[in-house]
Amino acid sequence: MSNTQAVATRPAVLGDLVPGRLVRDVALVVGAAVFVGIAAQVSVPIPGTPVPVSGQTFAVLLSGAALGLGRGAASMLLYALAGMVGVPWFAEGASGWHMASFGYIIGFVLAGAVVGALAARGGDRSPLRTVGTMAIGLAVIYAAGVPWLMAWTHSDLGKALSLGVRPFLIGDAIKIALAAGLLPGAWRLLRR
Template identity: 40%
Template sequence: MNSAAAETSASLGTAIAWLRGGSWGRRSFLVLAGTLFLATSSWIEVPMVPVPMTMQTFGMVVIGALYGWRLGGATVVAYLLQGAMGLPVLAGGAAGVHHFFGPTAGYLFGFAVAAVIVGWLAERGVTRSPLLSFAVMMLGHAAILAPGVAWLAAATGMGWSQAMAVGLTPFLLGMVLKSALAAACLQAAQRYRRPTTTRP
């Protein structure tokens, strides 16, 4: 590993350690801030039927990468509970427990899976480079789309081919673009957290 890669990896480790550490009060604040970020991301959408395209998935993988799998997973679960309790935090400001039994429920459950997977990999330094970060973000998006399409096929009875046509294919380009944006944001966060060093 060259010096630049080593500095980047150390910087990411410092950032994740800072986010995961601290008191319960600090962690609670981070969870609340994270759910606000996720809600804001969910309000940015392109209307599509039956599944809208939003920035939610971008938010899930970013939270996972920055918070780590425990805090990231807890943040996403808290966000989903907020939506189930009626707070307008889901796509387009939607809310209500019925969304967890409707055609998009698989995507919702996939959110937590994605945050945990991305967070677990980030904690182990897999996101230390832009290319690896992009690959991890793609994996996180896949962890959302896979159960989403499976649930869509089962819940609506439309079958796998149609479920993939309406619940996967339209989102592939967005998956790539949002993964690239998430990886770029993570790399920017690493540079921001990198300690300043004085060279002789």
């Protein structure tokens, strides 16, 4: 087998290792949306901010990396749409879009795509590259969440950053460190 053929058949993301294209893709998209919904229930309110700490962002970033651009975005879009129509699987069992943290959920769709695209280019194959990929994904989530929070709370940028970014930085650093161990470890385990 030539190098060109080896590169063409190498899986781009972890989700590509699952056989059966259409059934696989639907199952992965639905499964990732459910995974984020379950992770969202691991939620702790923070005094002084309307945005809780939850497992959502970690699940979003892992899902995007494992599924790639299209499936990563589709799974987060499914998650957002299902929550908007009443599935109570946003953080703290919430649903709908009338909440201070909904901008972050919009950011999940974008982050699923961005992290998925970066992972397909090897952004999840080494710890250092995974740190960069996850940091970019979190920045995308914040870029969507903070303006929504500003509008929701009628606050300026400084106040929104105090409410919706600063309290989460330590937890996000831990999530990035976990992903930097999990994703490259999964690739090593699968010897790809």
